[in-house]
Each structure stands twice: as C-alpha cells, then as structure tokens.
Amino acid sequence: MIELQGAGRSFKVKRQVVHAVQDLTFRVEPGEFVGYLGPNGAGKSTTIKMLCGILTPTSGRVRVAGLDPSRKRTTLARRIGVVFGQRTTLWWDLPLKDSFELIRLLYKVDRKLFASRLEEMVETLDLAEFLARPVRQLSLGQRMRGDLAAALLHGPDLLVLDEPTIGLDVVSKAGIRDFLQRTNAERGTTVLLTTHDLGDIERLCRRVMVIDHGRLGFDGTLEDLMAGQSSLEEVVTRLYTGSLQ
Numbered sequence: 001m002i003e004l005q006g007a008g009r010s011f012k013v014k015r016q017v018v019h020a021v022q023d024l025t026f027r028v029e030p031g032e033f034v035g036y037l038g039p040n041g042a043g044k045s046t047t048i049k050m051l052c053g054i055l056t057p058t059s060g061r062v063r064v065a066g067l068d069p070s071r072k073r074t075t076l077a078r079r080i081g082v083v084f085g086q087r088t089t090l091w092w093d094l095p096l097k098d099s100f101e102l103i104r105l106l107y108k109v110d111r112k113l114f115a116s117r118l119e120e121m122v123e124t125l126d127l128a129e130f131l132a133r134p135v136r137q138l139s140l141g142q143r144m145r146g147d148l149a150a151a152l153l154h155g156p157d158l159l160v161l162d163e164p165t166i167g168l169d170v171v172s173k174a175g176i177r178d179f180l181q182r183t184n185a186e187r188g189t190t191v192l193l194t195t196h197d198l199g200d201i202e203r204l205c206r207r208v209m210v211i212d213h214g215r216l217g218f219d220g221t222l223e224d225l226m227a228g229q230s231s232l233e234e235v236v237t238r239l240y241t242g243s244l245q
C-alpha cells in the first residue's frame with residue numbers, strides 16, 4: 001500500500017539546506033495499522049505530505065497504492081483519506097451534512113452507496129445530534145468525528161492520520177480509538193497514525209516506526225519496541241533522547 005525507497009525531502013532556508021526527511025525506506029502492507037512516532041520536528045508531517053502528494057520528494061521514490069503521489073495526486077485522492085488533527089478539511093460555515101454532500105459530489109460517489117456509508121458513519125461516530133450544525137459551531141471532539149467521517153465517506157483503502165486525538169478528553173479519545181480499530185478490523189482499511197499520544201499507540205498499533213532527525217530509527221512490532229522496558233513512555237523518551245541501549 002505504501003512503499004518508500006530512499007525517500008528524502010529537503011528545503012532551502014536562507015541559503016542553508018534543511019533535511020526534513022532522509023533516506024526513508026519502508027513498506028506498509030494492506031490492512032496494517034502502523035504508528036509513526038517521532039519528536040517535534042522529526043519529519044512526520046513531511047513524510048505524510050509526501051504520501052499525499054502535497055510535497056514532492058527531493059530524492060528517492062515514494063509509491064502509494066502503486067501511484068507516484070506528486071504526479072497522480074487526484075487519482076490517489078480517491079484511494080486515501082487524510083485527517084490533520086490540527087486543522088479541519090470541512091467547510092467552516094456549512095452544516096456538517098452539506099460538507100459531506102460536497103465530498104460526495106467531489107468524489108462522484110454513487111448516491112445509494114454514499115447514503116449507506118453515511119448512515120454507518122452517523123451511527124458509529126454518533127453524529128446525528130450535530131449533523132445540521134455549521135462546522136464552526138462544533139466542539140473539537142465533534143469536529144474531529146466529522147473530519148474522520150469526511151475522510152472515509154469516499155471509501156479509501158488507506159487512512160492517514162496526523163494527530164487525530166489531539167486536545168480530546170479521555171472519553172472522546174476512547175471513542176475515536178474504538179472507531180479506528182473497527183475501521184481497520186472490519187473494513188481492512190490500512191492506517192498510518194502519527195501521534196504524540198502514546199495511549200493511541202498502545203491501544204491501536206501492532207507495528208511502530210520511529211523517526212528522528214529525518215531518519216528511521218526503529219521499525220518493528222510494539223512488543224519488540226517494549227522488550228525489556230517497563231513502559232512505552234520510558235522507551236520512547238530514551239529513543240527520542242538517543243539514550244536507548
């Protein structure tokens with residue numbers, strides 16, 4: 001589903017070159033649920049932007065669903081759903097249900113299929129109470145549920161999540177995690193999750209990749225990452241500070 005071969009992205013800032021991501025090589029197979037961890041500025045968002053075609057790699061190769069994201073961004077948009085926790089992709093002044101209808105039109109989704117997907121989303125994400133409200137009036141937790149539904153209504157095979165539980169209370173977080181777990185298990189949707197919330201990782205991810213200073217420092221199972229360590233917080237702190245033995 002995702003294949004990176006020596007992928008890198010650098011930026012020129014005032015005559016200096018910043019290597020945001022360097023020599024990244026990994027594959028994510030269909031149906032996997034992968035956590036993508038790293039300290040602030042490690043290169044997570046840059047990776048995600050390369051996967052969606054927002055940024056073109058300056059070296060190496062990126063393929064998502066067999067496509068070159070920066071060249072086939074529109075075709076790829078049908079295959080992936082993306083949620084940026086820090087900002088919404090919904091139309092701010094429109095009622096949530098109108099945003100959904102616009103998504104149906106944009107992606108040319110069959111009316112019947114769309115109606116059944118929407119019904120399922122409304123039920124599983126508990127959206128009924130605020131479907132008619134403008135997005136700007138929604139609480140953060142409601143807006144996040146709306147964004148998740150919006151990312152899945154066109155039936156993507158891959159869901160890319162950039163901090164989907166940021167700022168949410170424990171109950172809202174649990175609801176979102178349940179939903180993501182079910183989406184992966186029942187629909188087989190591949191999920192790549194970036195988060196600073198280690199609870200998301202513990203609860204959801206079988207596999208974890210850790211990036212630091214733009215390079216992949218760990219790629220393995222959660223159990224392997226935890227081996228011999230007392231808590232995920234401890235092991236991640238040691239990885240981020242370069243003191244893991």
Ligand SMILES: Nc1ncnc2c1ncn2[C@@H]1O[C@H](COP(=O)(O)OP(=O)(O)OP(=O)(O)O)[C@@H](O)[C@H]1O
Pocket residue numbers: 011012013018019020021038039040041042043044045046047
């Ligand atoms: N457009 C840009 N121009 C210049 N430098 C950039 C640009 N985008 C990212 N960078 C730099 O690349 C590095 C990686 O940034 P990135 O946003 O990918 O990190 P991140 O892991 O997502 O961080 P965070 O957890 O804080 O969101 C940082 O040093 C950042 O300053």
